[in-house]
Amino acid sequence: MPREIITIQVGQCGNQIALKFWELALKEHAEYNKSLIYDEALSSFFRNVDGRGGVQKNLPCGSNITDLKARSIVVDMETGVINNKILNGELKDIFEARQCVSDQSGAGNNWARGHLECGPKYKEEIEEKVRQAVEHCDSLQGFFFTHSLGGGTGSGLGSYILKDLADLYPSVFRFSTCVFPSEDDDVVTSPYNSMLALNVLIENADCVLPVDNQALFDIVSRIDTQYQAQAHKREEKSSGAIIKQGSAITDPMALTEKKGGVGAKPVRHYERENSIVAHVINNLTCSMRFEGDLNVDLNEITMNLVPYPRMHFLLSSLSPLYSVLQPGNSQLAPRGIDDSFREAMERSNQLIQQANPLEAVYLACGLIVRGPKVEISDITRNVEKLQKRLKMVGWNKEGFKVGHCYQAPLNQPYSVLTLANNTSTRTIMQRLRTKFMKIYKQKVFVHHYTEFMDQSHFDHCLETCEEVIESYKNMEEKYLGKWGELDDEEEIVADAYRFRPII
Template sequence: MPRELVTIQCGQCGNQIGCRFWELALREHAAYNSKGVFDEALSSFFRNVDARYVPPRNLPVGDGTGIIQTLKARSVIVDMECGVINEMLKGPLGDVLDTQQLISDVSGAGNNWAHGNHVYGPQYRDQMMEKIRCTVEACESLQSFLLLHSLGGGTGSGVGTYILELLADQYPDVFRFTASVFPSEDDDVVTSPYNALLSLSKLVEFADCVLPIENQALAEIVGRVDSGARGSTANTVPAAFGMVQEPGSRSKPFDSMNGIAAMMLLNMTSSVRFEGSLNVDLNDITMNLVPFPQMHFLISSMSPLTTPKDMAKISAPRTLDQIFTEVFNREHQLIRADPRHSTYLACGLLMRGNATISDINRNVARIKPSLRMAHWNTEGFKLGICSKPPVGVSNALLCLANNCAIAQTFTTMRDRFAKLYKRRFYTHHYEQYMDLSMFDHASETVSGIIDQYNAVDTAVPPPVTRFRSRGLTFL
């Protein structure tokens, strides 16, 4: 049975990541679907429609041998500025994105979480829910929602978290994943500390699983890639898949950073789309890696870690031992943190390519002594194997770690917020749309999750009581 994922991309950053995500998803499916048929793997992200009808008619997967007519992404696209959306529609993805699933305005949220959450959210509530309902009804077995957004601006943070709260209310039984871009410490949006903390508090309350991504970490990763090498020729996607990437096309700013985030999402969903000897659904991730409801933030790392267009620059195939060692290296993380010196609540290792369970178990046994696992979950590894590697490499590994090191990231965000809020800088912009008590509530919520992670990090195993056998005595 098909297992669909509905993607909601919100704001400029969320839509730019979504654009790269759809581009790379088409490229990946084209590599493994040379016959151009609409199979279960493709149906996870796309609908196959017959555009001769008005409205277009959805074509079922059936036995997986039907020819692709017109692919439409299972997505809802939201932005309160129409610039990015118009650019996407004019580009090679224009035919893949369903224009009936777009919601936009013209003025934007002005980098103000309150404007997005308390004005645009309620204003477009009915439209957003109708778009989401139509997308959900086109699914046979909806597995989860995936929200792409950032925390530093106004639309992605304010409208994005408003949508997240709506999903929790209207679809409580469907898991809610978010790929949330955290702002850099030197972010040029002066109100980003307010937006980020308000958004983070909503992620704590209404998300089931959050994949934090830091702009600064992505920039450092891209900086380590040899940008001076000659440009590689992009792969051409068959016309049946709705998009053709012209050779020699020029990359746009942030494409490499967005591509790394998109690759992480493709690796995470690979087992949903392709077969393997040890498949892992998204539901399995939340079940095994989130031991406490609010402690659902997963630090992601990948190997090989490079921008998709630079896959050909990898000088030699990596061994499995190298790959496993690299995903526990800070330079391969999509967020700047130090998990090796903090406690792991659980750890997911999702392998793609030609590997066996014995290979994975051997590497876990090799690396495990250097990790500090929670004393109540010393065997807390969730393993997955998907037989299809990313395009251009023979093996790849994604690590999703629920680690207490994330508390330091939250502490930094809270401290940046406190520096502004204690002097009430810029708060008058927010008071137009909300009560200032929401700042205090958000700060308390974030402080609470920090305390929860710190409590696990400093916990010690209870003493073991040993009883001495006295043997038997007879009178």
């Protein structure tokens, strides 16, 4: 059975998210693997090596944990994150310089430079590092990308690597977790970069988890506001306890700093936003790292949640979020597992800001539940509720894929991760199209891109984006208000694409 995942972390954002994930994964395995034995679950993301004698030797499953190394390729066209956080940070022991590809010049916040200059320049070096990582795998399951789309490295070089690996390893699944820029992104060319990268993801990725920076900001602000309100209530009841403004607990602006003098915009550090994404990845991969009665791997997610090749964008949501942003604060927790299922479907928990899945149509829905006290009956009960509540396409009314992992996330009794192939996912593409057209109509900064590519490529990428938007829109219009009845053609589709029952 395919097992190992090779993580491709590209650019500053991609590397910072990946670092958070590796930190979480190591903490969970330290908590739950008290035997210190290198097992198959641990081998999915880590190698166990013996470096005595100056020559590394891979140790087999069943051996004692000696020296864990992340199955990862680290890429950035600037050296800051790699030198300071990867090779010399708290997790430096799981990385090696031989895994890293870096440069001094950067990609200039330009997709074309990252894709068409940096890509060919580092093609052979990256391919060789990937080849070595693949050779260390017994049964490679997939490549897992973490990157952003707003800058030049994550969007340009990240999409170049993804496309290159699609050619080199066509049978290996390619899964991308990519961050879309927020409304007030400080990179003025981010709409160009995102549109050009999105085209590559549409054509070459098997599954994409789009994450909206604006949604992350909103979630962090909401949780902080809720906690601050509770803190003030406790203060009123106490005998003069003082809540200090500006603390990382009570003030959403505490994780920002101002640069540039009076009137300057606060500079975000994105630590908690990155933590949310890392927790999503952590829960997404838990079935590959731990045991459970309904384990799900990345291949199964793709096979069960992607009915059409280009419509492979999954809307994600995680509940509870209180422990991600306010560790140790149980007062913000849902009251029970049923509340977590409900909360995971709410609009405010979605990682795409304007997406409202309950008002749109589901092509398929994935649920990954964690916790030793969560019973199959709990899952069955909530899936049955969702079947009545969600608007599923007529040919896939039972299109739920469920995973259950016994090990709960750290500091939580349980969690629910939803992965929805939902027509509201198109909202992030529609917003990108609007921002793209706003500057493209004026041909602003286009000359920086035409140094590396023909201007017609902008039009091609816009057309591809609009085709996917239209596909989701047509699916929604067809089934809103009339799901349940199938015509003859849909009966054929349903028979050809019938999901295996999960409960």
